[in-house]
Amino acid sequence: xxxxRFVEVGxxxxxxxxxxxxxxxxxxxxxxxxxxxxxxxNTGVTRQIIxxxxxxxTDLTCEIGRGARAATIKAAWxxxxxxxxxxxxxWAKKLAxxxxxxxxxxxxxxxxxxxxxxxxxxxxxxxxxx
Amino acid sequence: xTRSFVATGGPKKAAKTVAAKxxxxxxxxxxxxxxxxxxxKGTRAATKVRATITPGTVVILLSGRFRGKRAVCxxxxxxxxxxxxGPYKVNGIPLKRVNQAYVIATSTKVDVSSxxxxxxxxxxxxxxxKSNGTKSEEKFFDNxxxxxxxxxxxxxDQKSVDAALLKIVAxxxxxxxxxxxxxxxxxxxxPHNMKF
Numbered sequence: 001x002x003x004x005r006f007v008e009v010g011x012x013x014x015x016x017x018x019x020x021x022x023x024x025x026x027x028x029x030x031x032x033x034x035x036x037x038x039x040x041x042n043t044g045v046t047r048q049i050i051x052x053x054x055x056x057x058t059d060l061t062c063e064i065g066r067g068a069r070a071a072t073i074k075a076a077w078x079x080x081x082x083x084x085x086x087x088x089x090x091w092a093k094k095l096a097x098x099x100x101x102x103x104x105x106x107x108x109x110x111x112x113x114x115x116x117x118x119x120x121x122x123x124x125x126x127x128x129x130x
Numbered sequence: 131x132t133r134s135f136v137a138t139g140g141p142k143k144a145a146k147t148v149a150a151k152x153x154x155x156x157x158x159x160x161x162x163x164x165x166x167x168x169x170x171k172g173t174r175a176a177t178k179v180r181a182t183i184t185p186g187t188v189v190i191l192l193s194g195r196f197r198g199k200r201a202v203c204x205x206x207x208x209x210x211x212x213x214x215x216g217p218y219k220v221n222g223i224p225l226k227r228v229n230q231a232y233v234i235a236t237s238t239k240v241d242v243s244s245x246x247x248x249x250x251x252x253x254x255x256x257x258x259x260k261s262n263g264t265k266s267e268e269k270f271f272d273n274x275x276x277x278x279x280x281x282x283x284x285x286x287d288q289k290s291v292d293a294a295l296l297k298i299v300a301x302x303x304x305x306x307x308x309x310x311x312x313x314x315x316x317x318x319x320x321p322h323n324m325k326f
Contacts, residue, residue: 105236106188
């Protein structure tokens with residue numbers, strides 16, 4: 001089994017727990033086997049030491065040196081187009097879809113129900129004709 | 131020598147100082163005068179209607195004959211009850227009073243500024259006529275159930291209000307079907323998490 005996502009300086013990670021849950025941050029330095037220093041200057045996460053249990057690694061990295069400060073990280077994110085790459089990832093899309101579904105109003109849910117029924121009607125008719 | 135406490139001023143101040151210092155007042159009125167009780171009239175404030183319910187809000191009725199159906203809230207009556215209409219042609223709900231406690235307010239709003247509700251349609255319009263108290267046994271066992279008669283006045287008012295309302299409902303796609311559909315909870319619905 002090959003590992004592809006490593007804890008390293010520059011690794012972009014998603015915070016899973018706490019008040020910054022759901023936000024992205026970059027690993028800036030590693031403290032020990034359990035904790036690292038992260039900074040989410042692009043996403044509103046304060047620079048802090050966080051345990052690995054509270055973060056999930058993403059596929060994205062950005063080019064920064066160990067202990068880089070906010071301005072450097074911001075520039076590296078921009079250069080590496082991290083925000084755009086994240087938005088394109090299926091992980092981000094799934095989160096967005098879930099959030100959108102949670103925000104549907106009663107009327108929206110009705111329209112979705114009607115659309116699903118219409119779709120399944122078309123599919124059923126096609127299957128029947130095959 | 132310790133200074134003794136002297137209460138100066140009238141009886142009100144004496145009572146105040148008693149309450150404050152826990153010592154008995156040195157000034158008592160000669161006769162016990164009865165204090166008039168405070169009037170309790172007018173203590174009830176007007177019913178506060180939820181901010182999410184405004185004229186034009188589509189509302190889900192939760193109890194009564196039309197439970198589960200969606201109706202349009204036309205206005206808030208003086209008693210705090212909501213005046214609601216289906217429209218009648220869409221889902222069979224007539225001009226009706228409904229308590230906000232038995233209603234889910236959805237975020238769907240309809241522009242009812244052009245719908246003129248007659249001024250005669252108010253709380254007294256809907257007030258039930260008091261029965262004459264002749265609840266005799268014969269009446270109880272009387273099997274002939276008299277069908278509820280809807281007065282012509284009600285029909286006329288319904289028609290006039292719905293004429294404008296139906297035009298507005300027709301403008302929004304799918305709104306007519308939505309108003310006729312019934313709301314219900316299915317297996318994975320969590321109403322406290324749902325946004326209405």
